[in-house]
Amino acid sequence: MKKALLISILGTALALTACSDPKEANKDNFAKAIQTYLDTQHAVCxxxxxxxxxxxxxxxxxxxxxxxxxxxxxxxxxxxxxxxxxxxxxxxxxxxxxxxxxxxxxxxxxxxxxxxxxxxxxxxxxCSGKIVLESIDDFTEPADTGMGMKASHVNFTKSYKDIADWAIEANPRISTGEKISDAHDLVLTNDGWKSYNMVIKNQF
Structure with missing residues (x-):
């Protein structure tokens, strides 16, 4: 009984560790990385x-x-x-x-x-307007970039919110709540998945 309980606890712990590993290539980790990048952008500038x-x-x-x-x-x-x-x-x-x-x-x-x-x-x-990630649609299997990093090309859906009236007038093609397809490259770092653009920017 004790042995079975121990195995069950260890199995649960391993499963939780795997699920929370920031270096795993999965939609949850990619969603966090993409939204972190989108938080540095604006809908209209x-x-x-x-x-x-x-x-x-x-x-x-x-x-x-x-x-x-x-x-x-x-x-x-x-x-x-x-x-x-x-x-x-x-x-x-x-x-x-x-x-x-x-x-x-x-x-x-x-x-x-x-x-x-x-x-x-x-x-x-x-600038005005926030960019919100709606979903991660699909991504490529991580592959070596040739620069010592693994990368994945991620397709996702985003939307805009909190856009000022003047910004909408400046760019009528943008509207609050509209869902738009987009793509971005992520790279694997020692701290998990990050935006390629942000990693390169921090290196220079």
């Missing part, structure tokens, strides 16, 4: 800064703040669609000022993220 023409300032300058973007006023005539859209919806404001530059004073166009837009500020963009 619009550029706040136009790369290549923005002026740079010392870190202690008020014009170097994360919520500001400064151009020479003459260049502001090339305002792109994203920035124009953000201004139109009150997410970004513009003021023209004379400021001191390396070659003396000049007229500048200063764009500032407004109180309305600040909750959406994410780096150089204004």
């Amino acid at each position: 619009l550029n706040f800064r136009q790369t290549g023409i923005a002026l740079s300032f010392p870190k202690d300058s008020p014009y170097a703040a994360e919520d500001k973007y400064v151009l020479e006023a003459d260049m502001a005539s090339y305002e792109d669609r994203s920035l124009a859209f953000l201004r139109q919806h009150g997410l970004v404001s513009r003021s023209d000022e004379i400021i001191e530059g390396r070659r003396g004073p000049f007229r500048a166009a200063i764009y500032t993220v407004t109180d309305k837009g600040r909750p959406y500020l994410s780096g150089d963009k204004l």
Whole structure:
């Protein structure tokens, strides 16, 4: 009786260990890894800064703040669609000022993220909407990548939620609750399955 009970306990423990092994290739582990990656993404993003023409300032300058973007006023005539859209919806404001530059004073166009837009500020963009994993549909058997890692290509279904009205207007193809097919590559690390994109990003 005691021997049978011991075998039963050991069998249960082994089963629980197998089920909770983060290195196993299964839908539960892949779902956690995919959702962790999706949590770093947004449904809709619009550029706040136009790369290549923005002026740079010392870190202690008020014009170097994360919520500001400064151009020479003459260049502001090339305002792109994203920035124009953000201004139109009150997410970004513009003021023209004379400021001191390396070659003396000049007229500048200063764009500032407004109180309305600040909750959406994410780096150089204004973003809205969360991405939710609905299901893991299928995945390839883990295989060596040739870079010392095992990888699996995962097909899944996702949906969007909490998208602001301005973001839906900016991208009418996106709607809350709509289910969309997508795919992502996962790699096996010493801590379990992770997004390939996140692993590579952390290495550089």
